[in-house]
Amino acid sequence: MSNDNKKPDVEEEKSAAFNFVRRDFLKLISFAGLSSLLPGRASAKDDFRNDKNIPKQYIQNRDTPGFHIRSANPFMGVDMGSWGLAVGGMVKKPIGLGYEDLFGFKMVSQVSRLKCVECWSAKAEWEGFEFSELIKKVQPDPAAKYVYIQSADSYYESFAVEELLRPRVLFVLRMNGKSLSKDHGYPLRLIAPFKYGYKNIKYITSIKFLDTRKRNYWSNSGPYSVDGTIQPGIDHPLDFNKKPLPINGGEVFHFFDR
Amino acid sequence: MKPFILFILSFFLFACDSREVVQIKVDIPAGVQVPEEMVYIPAGDFIMGHEEEPRTQLGKTISSKAYLIDRFEVSRERYKNFQPQYTFSPKSALYPVTHVSYAEALDYCKAHDKRLPTEVEWEKAARGTDGRKWPWRIFVAHPNNGFSGFMSEPVDKRKEWISPYGVYGMGHNVWEWIGEDYTYAEQPDSESGKFKVIRGGLLQTHITIKFSPAWFRNWMEPETKLNFIGIRCAKDVS
Numbered sequence: 001m002s003n004d005n006k007k008p009d010v011e012e013e014k015s016a017a018f019n020f021v022r023r024d025f026l027k028l029i030s031f032a033g034l035s036s037l038l039p040g041r042a043s044a045k046d047d048f049r050n051d052k053n054i055p056k057q058y059i060q061n062r063d064t065p066g067f068h069i070r071s072a073n074p075f076m077g078v079d080m081g082s083w084g085l086a087v088g089g090m091v092k093k094p095i096g097l098g099y100e101d102l103f104g105f106k107m108v109s110q111v112s113r114l115k116c117v118e119c120w121s122a123k124a125e126w127e128g129f130e131f132s133e134l135i136k137k138v139q140p141d142p143a144a145k146y147v148y149i150q151s152a153d154s155y156y157e158s159f160a161v162e163e164l165l166r167p168r169v170l171f172v173l174r175m176n177g178k179s180l181s182k183d184h185g186y187p188l189r190l191i192a193p194f195k196y197g198y199k200n201i202k203y204i205t206s207i208k209f210l211d212t213r214k215r216n217y218w219s220n221s222g223p224y225s226v227d228g229t230i231q232p233g234i235d236h237p238l239d240f241n242k243k244p245l246p247i248n249g250g251e252v253f254h255f256f257d258r
Numbered sequence: 259m260k261p262f263i264l265f266i267l268s269f270f271l272f273a274c275d276s277r278e279v280v281q282i283k284v285d286i287p288a289g290v291q292v293p294e295e296m297v298y299i300p301a302g303d304f305i306m307g308h309e310e311e312p313r314t315q316l317g318k319t320i321s322s323k324a325y326l327i328d329r330f331e332v333s334r335e336r337y338k339n340f341q342p343q344y345t346f347s348p349k350s351a352l353y354p355v356t357h358v359s360y361a362e363a364l365d366y367c368k369a370h371d372k373r374l375p376t377e378v379e380w381e382k383a384a385r386g387t388d389g390r391k392w393p394w395r396i397f398v399a400h401p402n403n404g405f406s407g408f409m410s411e412p413v414d415k416r417k418e419w420i421s422p423y424g425v426y427g428m429g430h431n432v433w434e435w436i437g438e439d440y441t442y443a444e445q446p447d448s449e450s451g452k453f454k455v456i457r458g459g460l461l462q463t464h465i466t467i468k469f470s471p472a473w474f475r476n477w478m479e480p481e482t483k484l485n486f487i488g489i490r491c492a493k494d495v496s
Binding site: 022118119223229231248255 | 404405406407409433459461463476477482485486487
């Protein structure tokens with residue numbers, strides 16, 4: 001399981017003392033960025049958009065019942081004609097993988113909850129492959145203790161390699177028995193259930209092995225940690241009518257999950 | 259007259275602003291050896307749990323024997339003395355060791371002729387004898403409020419947050435493994451033996467950080483290693 005390597009000092013840095021919550025920030029930037037593309041106000045009655053000004057065909061923040069959607073940079077989704085997964089950096093054998101290649105890895109299935117730092121959580125069945133499958137292929141340098149993951153919507157995340165090798169961390173291709181939907185990160189996303197939702201990067205395009213840790217999108221954009229481990233506190237599960245339940249920290253399991 | 263009034267006013271100002279936690283006077287019996295890094299907690303009664311918290315002792319008076327408990331959470335430099343392959347940045351030497359499982363915590367304590375504390379021992383050391391909610395008695399807001407995420411601090415920081423027995427880090431900094439299973443009335447069989455108790459860390463909801471009350475019991479699977487769980491040891495009085 002995990003080793004005792006030190007956590008990077010960047011986790012102990014404090015980001016700028018922003019005094020607004022994440023949801024307000026998302027609304028602000030999405031409105032400012034995309035209101036000019038507005039073709040005309042479409043009805044938002046049934047599509048649960050948080051910001052009615054963003055055209056509904058964009059992947060964006062939606063409070064969809066059962067499983068909310070969060071997307072920091074609204075965009076039209078991945079163009080599969082040009083998508084590939086690049087795995088490189090400090091490795092012996094950098095590779096580029098197509099979508100079909102990913103299904104050649106050993107598939108693992110699990111039910112786990114995604115807990116958003118904003119307080120809600122939702123559960124799904126996820127199917128994907130473990131990080132060790134990629135490590136076997138690319139053979140990272142032993143000094144490469146970290147990875148930097150980028151996505152198609154300019155989002156980015158940062159992990160220690162050790163974290164991605166923990167049990168129940170999957171690179172996911174399918175959700176609830178079907179291919180990932182656009183909203184949930186098609187074609188490839190990460191599920192790391194012991195980390196807040198913002199660490200569970202979607203629409204992954206590249207994974208780079210490094211010997212130093214980079215910061216992530218939300219630590220550069222707001223008062224959020226690079227580490228993102230779910231802390232003891234409170235959860236508001238969507239499948240419990242958002243009623244508050246205590247959580248002990250790490251992966252979230254409620255009494256009705258076990 | 260004015261200077262005199264100002265003097266009197268400033269006296270009260272500084273007195274009220276005192277961050278020192280009043281310490282319980284403890285007489286250590288002759289012949290009892292207290293290691294330098296530990297605190298002697300005398301035998302006697304204390305109030306445990308809270309009546310509004312069903313999974314606690316509900317505010318009952320509980321009696322304890324005398325015992326010893328680490329004054330500080332185990333630091334990274336101390337842990338490295340035990341586990342040489344453990345690495346950390348030199349400037350974080352006094353920060354609490356984290357990412358240790360229950361078994362690793364127990365091994366560390368045993369290697370130092372100690373053990374993990376019981377819940378009675380931990381809570382009495384944190385809370386003293388007057389049933390206070392916060393070890394340091396008077397509520398303050400956590401200075402990191404407004405930030406989402408756990409940032410540990412040196413184990414000897416925050417003298418203003420020590421317990422009435424002079425123990426640091428109770429109710430803030432890392433949670434600490436307790437040497438007991440997490441049990442409660444009407445616990446389902448499926449949970450029996452599954453979790454150990456952890457005590458004394460922070461609670462987080464989005465960007466709000468809260469201290470855990472001295473009676474607060476958290477639970478964790480023993481093989482878990484996370485950035486908010488560390489070690490504190492205890493020892494019988496010889």
